[in-house]
Amino acid sequence: MSHPPLSDRIEAVEESKSVKLAGVIAGLRANGEKVIGFNVGEPDFPTPEVVIKATQKALAEGHTRYALVPGEAFLREAIAKKLKRDQGVTIAKENICLSNGSKQVLYSLFQLICNPGDEVLVPAPYWVSFPEAIKLAGATPVFIPSEDGTLNFDELIKRKTSKTKAIVLNSPNNPSGLIYPKELKKEIVKYCKSEGLYLISDEAYETLTFGDENFIGPAGLADQNLENTLIVQSFSKSYCMTGFRLGYVAGPVDLIKGMNKLQSHICGNTPVFIQKGALAALENEESIANGMREVFRKRSALAFDLCREIFPETPMPQGAFYLFPKIPTNILEKYGNDEALSLHILNEGKVALLPGSYFGMAGFLRICFSTSESEIIAGFKAIKDCL
Ligand SMILES: Cc1ncc(COP(=O)(O)O)c(C=O)c1O
Numbered sequence: 001m002s003h004p005p006l007s008d009r010i011e012a013v014e015e016s017k018s019v020k021l022a023g024v025i026a027g028l029r030a031n032g033e034k035v036i037g038f039n040v041g042e043p044d045f046p047t048p049e050v051v052i053k054a055t056q057k058a059l060a061e062g063h064t065r066y067a068l069v070p071g072e073a074f075l076r077e078a079i080a081k082k083l084k085r086d087q088g089v090t091i092a093k094e095n096i097c098l099s100n101g102s103k104q105v106l107y108s109l110f111q112l113i114c115n116p117g118d119e120v121l122v123p124a125p126y127w128v129s130f131p132e133a134i135k136l137a138g139a140t141p142v143f144i145p146s147e148d149g150t151l152n153f154d155e156l157i158k159r160k161t162s163k164t165k166a167i168v169l170n171s172p173n174n175p176s177g178l179i180y181p182k183e184l185k186k187e188i189v190k191y192c193k194s195e196g197l198y199l200i201s202d203e204a205y206e207t208l209t210f211g212d213e214n215f216i217g218p219a220g221l222a223d224q225n226l227e228n229t230l231i232v233q234s235f236s237k238s239y240c241m242t243g244f245r246l247g248y249v250a251g252p253v254d255l256i257k258g259m260n261k262l263q264s265h266i267c268g269n270t271p272v273f274i275q276k277g278a279l280a281a282l283e284n285e286e287s288i289a290n291g292m293r294e295v296f297r298k299r300s301a302l303a304f305d306l307c308r309e310i311f312p313e314t315p316m317p318q319g320a321f322y323l324f325p326k327i328p329t330n331i332l333e334k335y336g337n338d339e340a341l342s343l344h345i346l347n348e349g350k351v352a353l354l355p356g357s358y359f360g361m362a363g364f365l366r367i368c369f370s371t372s373e374s375e376i377i378a379g380f381k382a383i384k385d386c387l
Contacts, residue, residue, distance in 0.1 A: 013132045017358045025352045036379040038367045039352040041174060042242045043321070045292060050284050051239060055277035063272040069260045071098030071248070075275045078282050083231070083250060086206075087220025095226060095250050097259040098270045102204055102234035102247030106133045108266070109230060109249060112258045113165050113198055114139035121159055121167040123151045124360035125324065127174045127202070131360075139165070143360055149176035149315060149324055153187055166198035169218065172205040172319025175359045175366035177300075179209065179318040182221055189222040189229065199229045204247075205320040207238040207289035210297045215319070219250075226251050237320075239281035239288055244274050296321055296369075299376060303369035306380035310387065311365070323367040324356065331387060338362055349386035351379045 005011070018039065025035050070076065076093035083089040099105045106129065114120065116138030122130050123144040131141040142164070144156050156167065167188060171180040192199040199218055206215040219229040230251040236242040249259065281288060300317045307314045311325030327338060335341040338355035342365065345351050356364025369376055 009136065009138070013135050016128050016132070018128055018354055021352065021354065025346075034350060035346070036351045036375055036382065037371060038369070038379055039354055040370065041237075041322070041368055042370060043237060043240045043292065044370050044372070045240045045295075047240045047244075048281065048284065048288050050280045050288075051241060051277045054280035055244075055273050058273035058276035063276060065272070067269040067272045069264050069269050070096065070256065071270060072272055072275050075279050075282075076248075078279055079233075079248060079250065082282055082285070083219075086214070087216055087224070089219050089224050089226060089231070089250070091226055091250060094253050095256055096248055097256050097263065098246060098248045098275065099259075099263060100247075100267055100270055101236065101245040102202065102232050103129055103133075104245075104267070105232050105247045105249045106130070106200075106202070107136060108259055108262050109200060109232070110134050110137035110139060111262060112255065113137075117163060118165045119161060119163045120165060121156060122360075123156065123169070125149055125173070125175050125356065125364070126168070126360050127170055128358055130168050130170075130202075146361065148326070149173070149178050149361070149364075151180055151184060153184060153191075156188070157191065160195065160197075164195075164197060166200050167192060168200045168202065170202040170204070171217070172209060172215070173322075174205065174320055175322050175354070175356070175364075176315065176324040177317030177320050177322040178315060178324075179211075179215075182216065185218040186222045189218045192228045193223070197228065199223070200232060201229055202232045204232075204234040204237050206233070207285070208293060208296055208321060209319040210293075210300055211318060230255065235278050235281060238285070238292075239278075240292070241277070241281065244277060246270055246274055246278050299369045299373060302373055303367070303376050303380070306376065307367060310380065310384050321368055321370040323369065324361075325365055325367065327356075327363055327365060332363060334387075338365060341365070345383055345386060349382040351382050351386075353383075 076096040110133050114137040118139040119142045120134045122141045124146050134141040142159050201217045203217050209215050223229040234247040307323050314325035338357050342355045354366040
């Protein structure tokens with residue numbers, strides 16, 4: 001007899017389509033094909049030297065043991081200081097728990113706050129892992145539709161039911177590159193407070209903003225004691241540490257206690273030598289982030305201009321490193337849908353990008369400009385030539 005099937009829970013979840021496609025592209029490249037990668041959502045910069053050195057030193061010093069589940073005091077204190085400095089958020093280390101990447105933070109959070117049958121409001125377009133992490137907790141993602149990537153508050157409150165537990169906000173947004181206006185963020189905090197909801201604020205791209213103003217999240221605007229807001233943060237994007245797998249949540253103490261309980265059975269702690277590297281990243285944030293922001297600002301302007309020549313309805317990116325063009329009707333009709341078009345561009349143009357339907361908005365494309373200017377120019381030329 002063959003072995004039993006997998007659980008219904010895991011069968012109901014989809015593998016990350018962007019991760020899956022990255023595997024296909026790796027296969028093409030292994031066969032000698034040259035593919036321009038407009039698909040991968042990670043900075044193309046090397047991990048900063050200060051981070052590598054601090055990590056190596058920590059390894060040499062023997063920081064290789066089991067340690068505190070939520071993370072060492074030195075890093076949680078540094079994070080609390082950073083949140084105070086950047087957003088006026090007043091919390092202590094007891095409000096913070098580190099996990100293996102913000103992916104794990106999000107998975108754990110939905111396990112903590114959702115019962116089966118609960119609902120979580122997710123504005124479209126959304127990052128691919130939000131709905132699946134919600135489903136893994138037995139809850140239901142309820143999507144807020146959008147015409148153009150912006151979020152309409154009335155559409156959001158229309159979908160709130162007695163089962164709603166939380167709203168997920170991600171700004172700067174993956175995939176749209178848009179930043180939600182401050183007034184909207186304030187309004188949503190006010191709404192979460194009056195309705196008794198969690199506001200999960202994924203701030204993975206906080207240092208990658210292209211306007212004159214620095215990032216400020218919903219907590220910084222209207223919930224500085226973190227009564228309802230859970231700040232989810234990642235070391236991956238801002239400090240080029242994707243492979244270190246480190247992220248954290250900052251939130252109310254009782255929730256963090258629950259997080260510790262859960263994490264003590266999942267992975268225990270995150271490695272202390274990684275935390276030492278992360279401390280170096282925070283201590284050098286200004287030089288790391290400023291340099292990168294300038295490069296991405298320049299690339300975003302270049303990519304935006306080239307993209308608009310092919311896809312005139314492309315909103316100007318305000319942060320992160322993504323463009324989210326609407327596919328013109330004539331192109332959409334020619335290829336059928338956004339998935340077929342992406343596949344055509346991959347096969348004929350040798351450019352990898354992602355269909356908007358992966359992110360809850362069919363008829364769009366996600367183009368990541370986390371690559372050199374020459375690749376950006378070559379990539380858009382190849383897309384133009386193959387259509
Ligand atoms: C919005 C958003 N949140 C979280 C993550 C995951 O980051 P991490 O590497 O910390 O798991 C990503 C990665 O693409 C992302 O785009």
